[in-house]
Amino acid sequence: MYAYDEIDRTLINERVTEFRDQVKRRLSGELSEDEFKMLRLQNGVYLQLHAYMFRIAIPYGTLSSKQLRRLAHVARRYDRGYGHFTTRQNIQFNWIKLAELPDAMADLAEVGIHAMQTSGNNTRNVTSDQWAGVAPGEIEDPRIWSELLRQYTTLHPEFSFLPRKFKFAITASAHDRAAIKVHDVGLRLHKNEHGETGFEVLVGGGLGRTPFLGKSIKPFVHGHDLLSYVEAILRVYNQYGRRDNIYKARIKILVHELGAEKFAAEVEEEWRQMDKSALTLDDAAIEEIRSRFSYPAYETLPPMPEQLKKAAHDPQFEAWRKNSVFPHKVPGYAIVTLSLKPVGGPPGDATADQMDTVADLADKYSFGEIRVGHEQNLALPHVAKRDLPALWRALDGAGLATPNVNLITDIIACPGLDYCSLANARSIPIAQELTRRFANHDTANLIGRLHVNISGCINACGHHHVGHIGILGVEKNGEEFYQITIGGRADEHAELGNLIGPAVPYADVADVVEDIVEAYLALRARPDELFVDTVKRLGVEPFRERVYATR
Amino acid sequence: MPLVKHGKISPDPFVHVADDAELPADSAVLISAARFLADPDALLRRPGKTGVIWPNSRDVDDLVPYLERLGAVALVFPTFRDGRAYSQARLLRERYGYRGELRATGQVLRDQFVFMLRAGFNAFEVKKDSDAAAFANTIKRYSVFYQPTGDGRVTALHRRMQQRHAESASL
Amino acid sequence: MTSPLEQKKIRITGPSVVTANRTWDGVVIWRTASKGWSPELSDAAIVRTSDEARALLAESVADDVGAVGAYIAPVEVRDGGAVAPGNLREHIRSEGLTIGVAMPAQRQDHVRI
Numbered sequence: 001m002y003a004y005d006e007i008d009r010t011l012i013n014e015r016v017t018e019f020r021d022q023v024k025r026r027l028s029g030e031l032s033e034d035e036f037k038m039l040r041l042q043n044g045v046y047l048q049l050h051a052y053m054f055r056i057a058i059p060y061g062t063l064s065s066k067q068l069r070r071l072a073h074v075a076r077r078y079d080r081g082y083g084h085f086t087t088r089q090n091i092q093f094n095w096i097k098l099a100e101l102p103d104a105m106a107d108l109a110e111v112g113i114h115a116m117q118t119s120g121n122n123t124r125n126v127t128s129d130q131w132a133g134v135a136p137g138e139i140e141d142p143r144i145w146s147e148l149l150r151q152y153t154t155l156h157p158e159f160s161f162l163p164r165k166f167k168f169a170i171t172a173s174a175h176d177r178a179a180i181k182v183h184d185v186g187l188r189l190h191k192n193e194h195g196e197t198g199f200e201v202l203v204g205g206g207l208g209r210t211p212f213l214g215k216s217i218k219p220f221v222h223g224h225d226l227l228s229y230v231e232a233i234l235r236v237y238n239q240y241g242r243r244d245n246i247y248k249a250r251i252k253i254l255v256h257e258l259g260a261e262k263f264a265a266e267v268e269e270e271w272r273q274m275d276k277s278a279l280t281l282d283d284a285a286i287e288e289i290r291s292r293f294s295y296p297a298y299e300t301l302p303p304m305p306e307q308l309k310k311a312a313h314d315p316q317f318e319a320w321r322k323n324s325v326f327p328h329k330v331p332g333y334a335i336v337t338l339s340l341k342p343v344g345g346p347p348g349d350a351t352a353d354q355m356d357t358v359a360d361l362a363d364k365y366s367f368g369e370i371r372v373g374h375e376q377n378l379a380l381p382h383v384a385k386r387d388l389p390a391l392w393r394a395l396d397g398a399g400l401a402t403p404n405v406n407l408i409t410d411i412i413a414c415p416g417l418d419y420c421s422l423a424n425a426r427s428i429p430i431a432q433e434l435t436r437r438f439a440n441h442d443t444a445n446l447i448g449r450l451h452v453n454i455s456g457c458i459n460a461c462g463h464h465h466v467g468h469i470g471i472l473g474v475e476k477n478g479e480e481f482y483q484i485t486i487g488g489r490a491d492e493h494a495e496l497g498n499l500i501g502p503a504v505p506y507a508d509v510a511d512v513v514e515d516i517v518e519a520y521l522a523l524r525a526r527p528d529e530l531f532v533d534t535v536k537r538l539g540v541e542p543f544r545e546r547v548y549a550t551r
Numbered sequence: 552m553p554l555v556k557h558g559k560i561s562p563d564p565f566v567h568v569a570d571d572a573e574l575p576a577d578s579a580v581l582i583s584a585a586r587f588l589a590d591p592d593a594l595l596r597r598p599g600k601t602g603v604i605w606p607n608s609r610d611v612d613d614l615v616p617y618l619e620r621l622g623a624v625a626l627v628f629p630t631f632r633d634g635r636a637y638s639q640a641r642l643l644r645e646r647y648g649y650r651g652e653l654r655a656t657g658q659v660l661r662d663q664f665v666f667m668l669r670a671g672f673n674a675f676e677v678k679k680d681s682d683a684a685a686f687a688n689t690i691k692r693y694s695v696f697y698q699p700t701g702d703g704r705v706t707a708l709h710r711r712m713q714q715r716h717a718e719s720a721s722l
Numbered sequence: 723m724t725s726p727l728e729q730k731k732i733r734i735t736g737p738s739v740v741t742a743n744r745t746w747d748g749v750v751i752w753r754t755a756s757k758g759w760s761p762e763l764s765d766a767a768i769v770r771t772s773d774e775a776r777a778l779l780a781e782s783v784a785d786d787v788g789a790v791g792a793y794i795a796p797v798e799v800r801d802g803g804a805v806a807p808g809n810l811r812e813h814i815r816s817e818g819l820t821i822g823v824a825m826p827a828q829r830q831d832h833v834r835i
């Protein structure tokens with residue numbers, strides 16, 4: 001947990017004061033919407049279908065119980081009692097009033113929560129692995145670096161009006177849970193031969209209209225040079241990124257048009273010319289940030305406590321334990337994923353009551369800490385194994401223990417046309433129906449790990465391009481249609497999915513997914529061959545045949 | 552359009568002169584980059600100061616040889632959302648050591664004053680009178696700055712390190 | 723529906739209204755015939771030609787203080803004059819979320835184990 005000090009809190013408060021003044025000037029007419037829009041976006045305030053939407057930053061997906069309770073308070077006091085966790089580890093509220101936003105922001109500022117740069121053409125939330133700090137085999141905690149980057153990019157005077165949005169992600173594990181290959185800048189933390197920490201730097205990944213996987217432009221940037229090197233990237237982008245066409249304004253287009261080598265050379269040249277003294281981090285500076293992260297005082301615990309042995313007789317507990325509980329780097333502890341994907345529910349939503357419950361459980365069982373994952377689930381990162389049965393009972397009572405993590409009903413979906421003014425089609429009802437079709441726990445387990453991603457438009461906030469099954473809503477003659485892709489992956493083997501055929505109408509989508517699953521079950525080489533591996537082995541054709549045989 | 556310098560509305564000694572208009576002999580003028588580069592040495596020998604309006608789509612490299620003799624450099628924000636001039640400003644100040652008047656022109660609005668100052672601008676052609684009048688107050692909005700620029704403001708990291716040293720020194 | 727925020731040419735193909743969101747609270751509103759805004763679709767001024775639509779939109783957009791994001795939306799005018807939203811997007815804006823509305827009945831031949 002990173003502890004904000006007076007300096008951090010002062011900045012957040014100054015930001016709230018500024019926004020309060022901007023809202024006042026907007027409502028009085030002193031600021032036109034054209035002048036105000038980018039200012040509100042830079043504070044996470046969108047205009048959506050029904051209302052304003054407020055996107056709050058959860059830096060690298062880490063929350064304290066106190067902060068989560070305050071989010072619950074905002075949901076109740078200013079919204080309709082629930083929030084939505086996003087694919088970038090943020091939270092969104094959908095019904096908030098502009099006139100009340102400064103007050104909501106002030107309430108959040110009290111616990112060190114802000115919404116700076118969660119939208120707008122600037123640098124967004126630096127996301128990371130939701131298991132940072134606790135995953136076995138992690139090289140070191142990437143959140144230290146995420147925080148360094150967060151501070152460096154917050155209200156950066158040179159880079160607050162970029163050609164387009166700019167997203168960073170950092171991973172420090174061999175298995176990439178942060179999807180760094182589909183970010184504008186992806187950073188893979190690793191150590192050089194001297195044992196010094198540095199980063200492989202990938203640039204130009206991104207989804208949306210023109211999806212790209214990031215290109216590696218430098219195999220190792222020393223940790224001391226991280227900020228100066230990032231400054232070089234941002235400066236090249238700020239000056240040369242396209243501003244004539246918003247669909248070609250991301251850095252991925254610049255990298256594509258220049259070519260990765262030439263782009264890397266431009267960055268290197270800028271970096272070479274830069275006076276790096278002010279931005280070079282020394283060990284003291286890194287240690288300063290590291291020292292403000294607190295880690296739990298773990299007990300020395302047995303790997304198989306009595307409570308766990310006893311509870312093993314309960315099949316429901318076991319089903320949940322096998323599905324939602326993951327190994328922790330400290331013996332006797334576990335990482336617990338809380339599924340926000342109940343059968344029939346909108347994926348990634350939590351009610352204010354659920355948030356309070358999770359906060360209480362975090363206090364009791366997780367040293368007061370919660371994590372938010374880009375798959376739109378929560379996690380409790382420090383649970384003693386002996387507490388798992390008690391925790392499960394409480395989670396089950398709150399509807400947070402659906403044992404479907406990483407299964408076909410653990411769907412990632414954008415809000416879609418039910419909420420979003422950019423959407424062409426709905427996504428949530430599709431997700432809801434899929435959770436109903438595959439509600440049977442045994443069936444879902446038989447199918448195994450299968451990530452379904454749904455986006456309501458080409459902006460791809462549901463990350464459909466990298467879904468094992470990707471579903472993209474489009475519009476044809478005023479009707480909702482959906483393109484289906486298969487074989488995408490978001491991890492260290494990232495790949496874009498392939499279209500299986502023509503778009504299908506809304507009413508057919510769940511049937512199509514069932515057909516795809518049936519084909520997979522018939523074709524897989526072994527029960528433990530994952531769907532995405534079967535697709536890789538056989539290609540799209542057998543699935544296309546199955547789906548379109550009768551359509 | 553009011554000019555803000557030294558934190559307040561000030562008279563503007565410079566006159567914008569269109570490409571096809573004659574240059575007044577003695578006045579301080581702001582002219583386009585194209586006009587300037589056609590005959591820079593002659594223009595810089597004028598009795599009145601010569602300043603250049605540099606487009607935001609062009610590298611400042613071509614301007615660098617003349618920086619010491621220019622009366623002013625004006626950079627452009629065609630809309631406030633086009634942030635290229637921030638990079639240009641920082642390069643002029645921090646890489647090329649420009650010390651003269653660095654003027655923000657275009658859609659210059661209140662809510663970007665702090666960014667502009669930090670990037671190195673010290674003169675502002677402010678679009679709205681009310682924004683110009685609010686300049687002095689607006690720049691007091693922020694006391695915390697996370698990242699270093701050439702403006703000399705102490706960064707948050709440095710303040711913390713200073714506090715730490717002070718604490719350990721007093722032990 | 724393709725976001726009307728990307729509307730460039732204004733050309734309507736049937737009865738239309740101008741809709742927006744109220745600036746201070748984001749509530750969905752429609753432009754009335756008396757140069758105001760109402761949160762009720764039934765109060766909306768209906769235009770039937772592209773020229774009328776353009777004029778109504780221009781006047782609506784000029785009211786920058788009261789409303790945000792104005793655009794032209796299709797409506798259906800039923801027998802008896804009742805006005806209904808003209809597409810799914812507008813239906814959602816006036817009626818609310820569709821979450822909870824059931825999809826067509828499930829097939830009987832579910833995934834077989």
